[in-house]
Structure formats: C-alpha cells, structure tokens
Amino acid sequence: MNITKIIRGVRVPAAGLFRNYSNDVNPLSRTVRVVTNGIAEFFGMNKTASVYPTHADIVIIGGGYIGSAVAHALKTRAGEGLSVIVLEKDLTYREVRNNISHGTLIRNCSLPENIELASYGAEFLRKARENLGEDVxxxxxxxxxxxxxSERYTEKLEQTAVQQREMGLKNEILSANEIQERFPWINTSDIKLGSMCLETEGVFNSWAFLSGLIRKSQDLGAIYINAEVTGFEIEKQRDVLMEGVEPGSFERICKVLYKTPDNEEHSIKFAAxxxxxxxxxxxxxxxxxIGNSDGLLSLPLPIEKRGYGIYAICDEDRMTHLNTPLIMDTSGVWLRKDGLTNNLLCGHVPFTSEESKNMSEEEFLxxxxxxxxxxxxPLTIGKKLKKLTTEMQDYNTYDETGIIGPHPYHNNLYIAAGFGKYGCQHAPGIGRAITELIIDSHYTTIDLTRFSFxxxxxxxxxxxxxxx
Incomplete structure (x- = not known):
C-alpha cells in the first residue's frame, strides 16, 4: 500500500496527523481543554485512529524538543515528499514540563558549533510566529x-571571547572591579575576569516553543504515535561490504518495533x-x-539520565529589580531570572563524580x-532556597557534548541526543542539520561533523x- 494513502487515511484536517485526535478547533476551547482535560487532550489524543502506518520514509524516536524540531524541519522542507512518523512514549510530556530552566538561550560557548547552533536558535525564536504560527x-x-x-580559567575565557567576536558576537571582558561596579551584589573576591555577552542571551517559554513545534509539525503532515519502542528488526545484507565487517555478515536495521499504552504491538518499516x-x-x-556486539558496534551510546535540582531564592525582591543577567559561576552554579515571574532561579550543572552522584538531595543542597x-x-545569606523541581538531562558521559549524525555501522540510524542543557535552544539547528544529512547527504549550513559518534x-x- 502506498504510504501517502496510509497517511491520508489517518489525517484529520483540523487537528493534524495524530494517532488520536480532537474535533475542537476554537483557540479558546483548546485553552480550556488544557486546563480541564490535560495536555494529551490539547494535542488531540483522546480518540483512536483506525490505521497504524506500517511504512514510512522517516521514523523519529522521541517527540521532545529535538525530535519535534527534526519533524518540523523535514516536513517544512520536503512537504508530502517525505512521510514522517514520530514515536513518543509520553505524549503528556510530564518530564519536559518539569524542565523549567531549559528555556534559556546562551551563545557564550567555546565550541564554534555550539555558538552557531545557538545563533540559529535565536533567529528561529525571533521568528517564532512565522515559523510556528501566529498564535505561538x-x-x-x-x-x-x-x-x-577564576584565575585558573582566565586564559581560556579570553581565548573564547576573541573567537566569539570573530564569529560576530558582541561581548566584552570585564575585570573584577568592573563586575563589582556594574553588579555590586556579586562577590568578586575570588573572581579574576568575566565575559559579558551583550545581545541575544535570555529566556523564553520552552513549553510554548515545544507546543508550537508539535502542532506545526502535525499541520505539515507528521504523525505522532503514543508508543514505547521495544526493538528493531534487522535483516542480513550479504552484498554490502564495509571496512571492519566480515564480508556477507552486514546487518541493517529496517523496522522499528513498538507497543502502544494498551499493549498492542506494531512495527514500521523505514528508510531512515x-x-x-x-x-x-x-x-x-x-x-x-550498539554496545552489545563487536567491531563498530562495540561502543555503547554514552548517554544517561542525570537529574539536578532547580531552586527559587525566597524573599528575592531585593535582587530582581536589579539588572540581573544570566550568570554562570566558577563553581558550576547558575542564576537567572524566571522571565515569567519575579523569581530568581538557580541550580548546578550535573557533576560527573561518583561521590556527588551518591549524595542525597538534602546533602547536595x-x-x-x-x-x-x-x-x-551574599544577599542570599539567610534566605531559604525553595526546591521547585528536579530536571532531567540527556547527559553524555563521554565529553558532555551532543552527538549528531549517522552511526558508523547503522548508517540509516541518525543520532541526535546528548545535548543536555543545550538541547532546547539547539533544537531548531539540530532539526535543520538532520534534514540536510537526509536530503542533501551532507551538512550545508553548520558543519557538525566533529559532533559525530x-x-x-x-x-x-x-x-x-x-x-x-
């Protein structure tokens, strides 16, 4: 059966392409449903479609920021020329909605690729209504x-600042005295220098961003299915020769297997x-x-779940009226305004050491x-830090930097994960990059070759x- 016909068979014009759908299209009604019937209802997932597609050009595992950005980029560029299915285990997005600090945009990076991805993310956000819809x-x-x-990092900070300026970023190096004059509430006794980026860096509503990506992707024809991936079907391809692989032994993944919340089992044959x-x-x-065999399959994908607490500083009125930028401290603590409220939020980048991972939450605090x-x-001394939530990151234990591109063995399996706190802001650029690899067979905008597996x-x- 032609895949286009299958897709059209489950399309609901008003709600987009979802396994389940809602007939309500009025914006006010949609808002009321979010409050009264939950997130799943908002995305139109309370009724069951009669057809589960068995074939697709592209299957995306994961419907979060990056997965939905890939779906959006693919459908924006290819339209009906590519069929795209997104498999998402939790279409209520409970974990994503807890990640309140992920709506942060930072271009003050040392890796050129991260700077370029963040810059494109900023451009995408500025044009959010154009890219995602007038109501977003x-x-x-x-x-x-x-x-x-601190003195230990001054040389690296200065080198990074020079590189950023060469790439078009506006920033300035501040001495400890200059930091103290501009932000007198910051203790600079153990600070040597600071780098201040003067534009673009800020905050945004990450939930509105994700919601817009999902709904626009649906409107463009992507199908979202509430499903948990359970395996892959692998077929022998004896005519394929690959360096490091014994002739005649190459195996190619060709289907993804999944089960629905009611334990129905299905599979989708894909090209990528x-x-x-x-x-x-x-x-x-x-x-x-991957990680369970030998040769090119010997190394696992080094991504694991890493959680960390997000706190609000109570009685913060003495500080939030100040010109408070996003701040990254030498200790790994970050501080920022909420953006939607008068709160100050703070947290700590995930530690890699086993000692810190084994600390209790209270002990870590x-x-x-x-x-x-x-x-x-110092103004926070004596103020209580109120726990807001525990956020989860896809943490790359190898070098803490994202992984993108085809796996060296499974060249039809493209990885786009491990970006941690950058995942949300980088999502538009990652979506565009994956689209280039699939359609053009190489990067045409930002060269992310160094980020490969x-x-x-x-x-x-x-x-x-x-x-x-």
Whole structure:
C-alpha cells in the first residue's frame, strides 16, 4: 500500500496527523481543554485512529524538543515528499514540563558549533510566529549573559571571547572591579575576569516553543504515535561490504518495533530512523546492538539520565529589580531570572563524580548549592532556597557534548541526543542539520561533523568551556 494513502487515511484536517485526535478547533476551547482535560487532550489524543502506518520514509524516536524540531524541519522542507512518523512514549510530556530552566538561550560557548547552533536558535525564536504560527508566543526575552572565571580559567575565557567576536558576537571582558561596579551584589573576591555577552542571551517559554513545534509539525503532515519502542528488526545484507565487517555478515536495521499504552504491538518499516529519545537514547541504541556486539558496534551510546535540582531564592525582591543577567559561576552554579515571574532561579550543572552522584538531595543542597550561592551572591545569606523541581538531562558521559549524525555501522540510524542543557535552544539547528544529512547527504549550513559518534571511536573528546 502506498504510504501517502496510509497517511491520508489517518489525517484529520483540523487537528493534524495524530494517532488520536480532537474535533475542537476554537483557540479558546483548546485553552480550556488544557486546563480541564490535560495536555494529551490539547494535542488531540483522546480518540483512536483506525490505521497504524506500517511504512514510512522517516521514523523519529522521541517527540521532545529535538525530535519535534527534526519533524518540523523535514516536513517544512520536503512537504508530502517525505512521510514522517514520530514515536513518543509520553505524549503528556510530564518530564519536559518539569524542565523549567531549559528555556534559556546562551551563545557564550567555546565550541564554534555550539555558538552557531545557538545563533540559529535565536533567529528561529525571533521568528517564532512565522515559523510556528501566529498564535505561538514564546515570550523570548534577552537579558545578557555573564560568565565568571577564576584565575585558573582566565586564559581560556579570553581565548573564547576573541573567537566569539570573530564569529560576530558582541561581548566584552570585564575585570573584577568592573563586575563589582556594574553588579555590586556579586562577590568578586575570588573572581579574576568575566565575559559579558551583550545581545541575544535570555529566556523564553520552552513549553510554548515545544507546543508550537508539535502542532506545526502535525499541520505539515507528521504523525505522532503514543508508543514505547521495544526493538528493531534487522535483516542480513550479504552484498554490502564495509571496512571492519566480515564480508556477507552486514546487518541493517529496517523496522522499528513498538507497543502502544494498551499493549498492542506494531512495527514500521523505514528508510531512515532518527534517535532523539533524550536520556533514553542510550538504552534504545542497545536494541540495535550498539554496545552489545563487536567491531563498530562495540561502543555503547554514552548517554544517561542525570537529574539536578532547580531552586527559587525566597524573599528575592531585593535582587530582581536589579539588572540581573544570566550568570554562570566558577563553581558550576547558575542564576537567572524566571522571565515569567519575579523569581530568581538557580541550580548546578550535573557533576560527573561518583561521590556527588551518591549524595542525597538534602546533602547536595547543603554542601554544594547553598555555599556556592551564598559565596557568590551574599544577599542570599539567610534566605531559604525553595526546591521547585528536579530536571532531567540527556547527559553524555563521554565529553558532555551532543552527538549528531549517522552511526558508523547503522548508517540509516541518525543520532541526535546528548545535548543536555543545550538541547532546547539547539533544537531548531539540530532539526535543520538532520534534514540536510537526509536530503542533501551532507551538512550545508553548520558543519557538525566533529559532533559525530566517530569521535568516541578515535577518542577525540569535545569539551565545552561553558560547562565547568
């Protein structure tokens, strides 16, 4: 059966292409449904479609920021020329909605690729209504970004600042005295320099951004299915010759297997599969024998779930009226305004050490978070840090930098995961990059070759200075 006919068979013009759908199209009614009937109802997932597609050009595993950005980019460029199906385990997006700090845009990076991805993300957000729809308001608010450095990091900070200016970013190097004059509430006694980016950096409503991506992708023809991936079907291709693979033994993934919430089992045959399942990506990769075999399949996808607390600083009125930029401290603590409220939010980048991972939440707060926050921002001394939520990142344990591109063995399995805190802001650029690889067979805008899985095989880590 022709895949176009299958897709048309489940299309509902008003609600887009979803396994389930809603007939309500009035914007006010949609808003009421969000409040009264939950997120699933908002995206039109309370009725069951009669057809599960069995074939697709592209299957995307994961419907979060990156997966939905890939769907959006593919359908924007190819239209009906490519059929796209998104498999998402939790279409209520509970975990995503808890990630309140992910609506942060930072271009103050040391890796050129991250700078370019963030710049494109900023451009995409500025044109959100054009890209996603007139009713989408991402509330993008630039604040500026201040990166602090102790004497240990001053040389690297200065080198990074020069590189950023060469790439068109507006920034300035501030001495400790200049930081103190501009932001007198920051303790600079153990600070040598700071790098201040003067435009673009800020916050946005990440949930509005994701909602817009999903709805626009549906309108363009992508199908979202509430499904948990359970495996891949692999077929022998004896005529394929690959270096390092015994002749006649090459196996190619050709189908993804999944089950629905009511435990129905289905499969989809695909030409290409995008693995964008966030912190579940490493586990799903194992289903394709990645890390469970030898040769090019010997190394696992080094992505795991890493959680960290997000806190609000209580009685913050003494600070929020100030010109508060996004701040990254030498300790790994970050601070920013909420953007939608008068709160100040703070947290700590995930630690890699086993000792910190084994700390209790209360112990981590008392030993790491509070001393660091009180040292850098003395006005917080005596103020209670209120726990808001625990956020989850797709953490790349190899070098903390994202992985994108085809797997060296499964060249029809494209990885787009491990970007951690950058995942949300980089999503538009990642979506465009994957689209280029599929349609053009190479990058045509931002060259992300260094971010490929291959760097793990040749042991060439990419370290982002912005992450202490």
């Amino acid at each position: 308001d991402v509330q993008y608010t630039p604040y500026g970004f201040l990166m602090l450095a 599969c995008i693995l964008a399942a966030g912190n579940k990506s490493g586990e799903i990769a194992k289903l394709a024998k 008392k030993k790491i978070i509070e001393p660091s926050v009180n040292n850098r921002f 291959d760097r793990i095989f040749i042991n060439e880590p990419l370290i982002e200075f912005d992450v202490y």
